[in-house]
Amino acid sequence: MTSALLTDLYELTMLEAAREAGTASRRCVFEVFTRSLPEGRRYGALAGTGRVLDAIADFRFDDADLRALRRTGALSEATLEHLAEYRFTGDVHGYEEGELFFPGSPVLRIEGTFENAVLLETVVLSILNHDSGVASAGSRMVTAARGRPCIEMGGRRVHEDAAIAAARAAYVVGFDSTSNLAAAAHYRIPVRGTSAHAFTLLFDTEEEAFRAQLAAQGTGTTVLVDTYDVETAVRTAVELAGPELGAVRLDSGDLGEQSRRVRELLDSLGATDTRVTATGDLDEYRLEELAGAPLDGYGIGTRLVTGGGSPAPGFVYKLVEREGSDGQMHPVGKQSRDKATLGAGKRAFRLRVGERAHAELVLPGEAQIAEFERELVAELTSGAANPDWQRTSLRPLQRPLILGGEIVEDLRPPARVEAARARHAASLAELGLEAADGPDGPVAIETVTDGVEAARVLG
Structure with a gap:
């Protein structure tokens, strides 16, 4: 064409x-x-x-x-x-x-x-x-993140071709990676992704889901811990992976307060190097609110790929x-x-x-x-x-x-x-x-x- x-x-x-x-x-x-x-x-x-x-x-x-x-x-x-x-x-x-x-x-x-x-x-x-x-909104988000890596993950919120262009624009202004495979293939942008709530819900127990993910992706993977009870999920993940667990992801609730509790829990379990990441309708204003939270990275979608209100x-x-x-x-x-x-x-x-x-x-x-x-x-x-x-x-x-x-x-x-x-x-x-x-x-x-x-x- x-x-x-x-x-x-x-x-x-x-x-x-x-x-x-x-x-x-x-x-x-x-x-x-x-x-x-x-x-x-x-x-x-x-x-x-x-x-x-x-x-x-x-x-x-x-x-x-x-x-x-x-x-x-x-x-x-x-x-x-x-x-x-x-x-x-x-x-x-x-x-x-x-x-x-x-x-x-x-x-x-x-x-x-x-x-x-x-x-x-x-x-x-x-x-x-x-x-x-996209780039103008994304640049503000990168600044507000204060050096914490940001992943573009908004492909589900726009036209499929626009999703590729949005991933490209986000990477231009400092996003570290994308979840979009087409953008990764065409522009050689680093690509990231592990699992969603559907994966956890597929199994009879959360423990079974974590075991399967760790077996397939290794202990360096990121585990989603808010499908059921966050504290129980963190304890289970560390018990299965040990202190080498790569990261845990929070996707809902009061991300600031939850991240503090999770950080304290991880440290008490010896997983001091396990990162805490956050997703869930984030933009530069939410990142500003989370500036003092013990978070190590963000996944950003809707507000990024739709231009942050402009x-x-x-x-x-x-x-x-x-x-x-x-x-x-x-x-x-x-x-x-x-x-x-x-x-x-x-x-x-x-x-x-x-x-x-x-x-x-x-x-x-x-x-x-x-x-x-x-x-x-x-x-x-x-x-x-x-x-x-x-x-x-x-x-x-x-x-x-x-x-x-x-x-x-x-x-x-x-x-x-x-x-x-x-x-x-x-x-x-x-x-x-x-x-x-x-x-x-x-x-x-x-x-x-x-x-x-x-x-x-x-x-």
């Missing part, structure tokens, strides 16, 4: 109308960005970029696609013939996967003719909104610059209330003082970029500059992803994911956020669009 029908009809009807009007071949610049972050979110985490590149590479209309489009009756034969030859031949620049984003961050810039670039809108937004929604970051795909009838490029943008768009293709930088991020600098047009760089150099060499300016640097956020229709760095999926994971860790460290700050707060850094504002942030 190609990715060409993962789109909305109006992308094709716009193309047809533009072709008939003679404007379809005008050069255009589209940008993907979000106007705001969900309330309380300090930052967003970009995920899905690697999947977007694959979708663009596969975006072509095969015979089955064309037959389906013909049945709609919405397009002319001339348009269908054009689509049969469609390939994206433009350029894509964007933030590295795993990078943080803020309001106005141009995470992707797509350049090409109108007829070449407009068709990509729906599939690009579908992937980035889903994956970044399933889509609100990415949009907007035309910001296009060729005019004079052959020159012109900035364009919506002027409607609350949805105005800053025209012109933009360049983005993370403005840093030392190793700490201070602003998202988004400059429209090459002239503004050059002007700001001149101002920065002048300040740094003036001798009277604010001391902070002496430690200032600009980290470019966009890099070429596709040039002339060809993926620039065509890494295999597992390598892409590992690179994204490293990028996220490094970008998050720049913010200097601490788990003790709590999950919610103001946006971590400002987005500024000219050099004067950048100077104000530094000054």
Whole structure:
């Protein structure tokens, strides 16, 4: 199956109308960005970029696609013939996967003719909104976990294909493993899993169930201990496995109080190295409440894979610059209330003082970029500059992803994911956020669009 029908009809009807009007071949610049972050979110985490590149590479209309489009009756034969030859031949620049984003961050810039670039809108937004929604929630959960490993286990709560993408996005932002075998196979994500309550209920006694699990998986396994009575289950598991028992899992009740009782019991039985893990409708707020509990890891599902209450970051795909009838490029943008768009293709930088991020600098047009760089150099060499300016640097956020229709760095999926994971860790460290700050707060850094504002942030 190609990715060409993962789109909305109006992308094709716009193309047809533009072709008939003679404007379809005008050069255009589209940008993907979000106007705001969900309330309380300090930052967003970009995920899905690697999947977007694959979708663009596969975006072509095969015979089955064309037959389906013909049945709609919405397009002319001339348009269908054009689509049969469609390939994206433009350029894509964007933030590295795993990078943080803020309001106005141009995470992707797509350049090409109108007829070449407009068709990509729906599939690009579908992937980035889903994956970044999971990643943005997951990053907060990893921070709240305070170094305790987190397992993604939400595959039962979403569409089967979305479950694979969610596992990938969670791993990008620091989850240690997944329960999803398809994600593990395709992206080489570590996979974990032992048993559910159904396994215990299958046997006549809990002891028989534990014996069977230990015989099959070894003493290092994780035993689920809240099917019946927790204390009895822990005693039985340690009696059968000895102090080498890997872990026990709690899935219900007051996890904080239960974990303290279980930890004390395990220690009294000599199982001091046996870990205590928790599952059961967890999110960053519950993890914050459990920060002082003697827990060694978490399994997180529903709230993670559904975006933690904000399933889509609100990415949009907007035309910001296009060729005019004079052959020159012109900035364009919506002027409607609350949805105005800053025209012109933009360049983005993370403005840093030392190793700490201070602003998202988004400059429209090459002239503004050059002007700001001149101002920065002048300040740094003036001798009277604010001391902070002496430690200032600009980290470019966009890099070429596709040039002339060809993926620039065509890494295999597992390598892409590992690179994204490293990028996220490094970008998050720049913010200097601490788990003790709590999950919610103001946006971590400002987005500024000219050099004067950048100077104000530094000054």
